[in-house]
Amino acid sequence: MSGVVEAWLLTLAAEVPLVALVYPGQRTRMAAACALGTTVTNLAMNLALPRWLGAGAAFLVVGEAGALLLEAALYARVGRPRDLARALVASALANGASFAAGLMLFPYPT
Amino acid sequence: MSGPTLRLALVAVAAFLPAEVRANCARPVGYDVSVVASTVTVQPSSGSPAGCGGDVAMLRQDVASGATVALATWCALSPDPYEGDAYVDECVPAGTYRYGFAEPFACCETCCGTYRYEKVTVTTALDPGCQRGEGNPGPTPVDPVAWGVPMGGGELICGYGHADFTNLGSWGCSTAAGSGAVLLLDAAALALGVGLLRRRRGARRG
Numbered sequence: 001m002s003g004v005v006e007a008w009l010l011t012l013a014a015e016v017p018l019v020a021l022v023y024p025g026q027r028t029r030m031a032a033a034c035a036l037g038t039t040v041t042n043l044a045m046n047l048a049l050p051r052w053l054g055a056g057a058a059f060l061v062v063g064e065a066g067a068l069l070l071e072a073a074l075y076a077r078v079g080r081p082r083d084l085a086r087a088l089v090a091s092a093l094a095n096g097a098s099f100a101a102g103l104m105l106f107p108y109p110t
Numbered sequence: 111m112s113g114p115t116l117r118l119a120l121v122a123v124a125a126f127l128p129a130e131v132r133a134n135c136a137r138p139v140g141y142d143v144s145v146v147a148s149t150v151t152v153q154p155s156s157g158s159p160a161g162c163g164g165d166v167a168m169l170r171q172d173v174a175s176g177a178t179v180a181l182a183t184w185c186a187l188s189p190d191p192y193e194g195d196a197y198v199d200e201c202v203p204a205g206t207y208r209y210g211f212a213e214p215f216a217c218c219e220t221c222c223g224t225y226r227y228e229k230v231t232v233t234t235a236l237d238p239g240c241q242r243g244e245g246n247p248g249p250t251p252v253d254p255v256a257w258g259v260p261m262g263g264g265e266l267i268c269g270y271g272h273a274d275f276t277n278l279g280s281w282g283c284s285t286a287a288g289s290g291a292v293l294l295l296d297a298a299a300l301a302l303g304v305g306l307l308r309r310r311r312g313a314r315r316g
Contacts, residue, residue, distance in 0.1 A: 064292040068299055085310065088303030096296030103289060 007102060011042045014101045015094035022090040023079060030079060034094065037074040041067035068095045139218045140225030143209055147234045151186060152209045153196040156218075161194015162186075166211045168197045170249060171257055173206040173229065179249035180212070184242075199249065201240040206231045208257050217268035224267040227257055 012035060019034035020027040045063035053059035068091050075087035142153040152168060154161045162168070162185035171178045185195040199209075210227030218224045242248055257265075 060289065061291045061295070065295055068296065072299070085303045085306035088299050089307065090303075092296045092300035092303060096293065096300065099289075099292055099296065 007046055008039065008042050010101060011038055011098045014098035018094045018097055019075065019090045022086060022093065023075075026080060030075065030090070033074055033078040034071070034090075037071045038067075038094075041070055064095065064099060068092060071095065138223045138225060139215050140223070141209055141228040143228045143230045145230055145232055148200070148202050148204075148232060148236050148240055150199040150202050150207070150209070150230060150232065151196050152181075152199065152228070153188060154194050154211070156194075156215055157192055159194045160211070160215075161188065162197045163195060166213045167252070169208075169210060169212050169227075169252065169255060170199060170202075171208040171227070171255055173208060176254045178252050178254045180252045181249050182247045184246040198243075198246075200242040200246060201236060201248070202232050203236040204232050204234060210257070212252075212255070214267055225265055226267050227265060229265070 015038050016031050016034045020031040023030040045067060049059055049063050053062060071094070072084070072087045072091035075090050076082055076084045079087060137155070137157070139156045142155050144151045144153075150170075160166065163183050167180040169178055169180055181197050181199050184198050184200070186198050188195050197209075206229065208227040208229050210225075214226045215224050
């Protein structure tokens with residue numbers, strides 16, 4: 001399995017349950033939104049962004065910051081009622097957890 | 111999402127984007143490796159004459175043990191006149207290996223990555239009677255190289271642009287600052303969100 005697919009699956013596994021947890025009463029809806037949003041941001045980050053920014057710290061920070069903000073925006077838009085604070089919490093929790101999981105599982109290329 | 115929120119998100123993302131957005135990058139610098147049974151062919155791909163028969167040794171490292179050998183000068187002509195000749199490594203036991211020059215390529219900033227080694231897996235069990243080509247002395251053991259270990263030299267030497275990891279693993283110390291910044295950003299966003307939720311609850315009680 002390619003590293004990109006592994007990273008995408010790991011991200012989904014880490015983020016979808018956490019986002020669902022932050023939205024009791026609309027877990028299925030938010031889990032679906034998370035799966036969709038995370039797929040777009042994760043694949044864009046790993047497949048497109050390196051072409052512009054290389055593979056260094058700038059790529060990492062820009063990609064993760066973009067994912068955090070765009071996913072928060074998505075959750076704020078899809079959640080009922082619309083709530084930016086809760087969306088920010090959900091996105092920060094999910095992205096922080098998936099990033100930490102990635103650091104632990106893929107510390108360096110082999 | 112409301113209009114102002116969308117604008118805020120776009121402005122925040124745009125603030126992080128580089129001033130110079132680059133076009134598509136050139137062919138990566140690295141190695142094209144192919145396996146047929148127990149024979150591995152390593153074609154350096156750098157747009158230069160560097161290749162089999164040159165001054166720099168081509169190494170093969172066993173991923174499992176770290177044991178490293180220098181390949182013999184046993185070559186195959188490159189089909190590309192702009193590339194050096196390929197190394198042919200015969201009678202390679204089954205296993206996963208890294209192939210790369212003892213001296214890594216210089217970073218090519220306009221290429222889609224510059225690679226230190228290429229990893230390949232030989233799945234065919236080595237025939238005990240495997241014979242190398244006449245005149246091929248076979249590989250020579252050398253000191254193990256620090257490939258694929260933290261701080262020792264990751265697969266990527268440098269990415270497109272200016273991310274140069276010549277002396278570092280691409281996920282080693284070179285990205286420690288970036289990783290810290292990402293975790294800090296996530297923590298700040300979490301604190302902001304929790305703070306907003308608390309303030310709203312406090313206002314409701316008041």
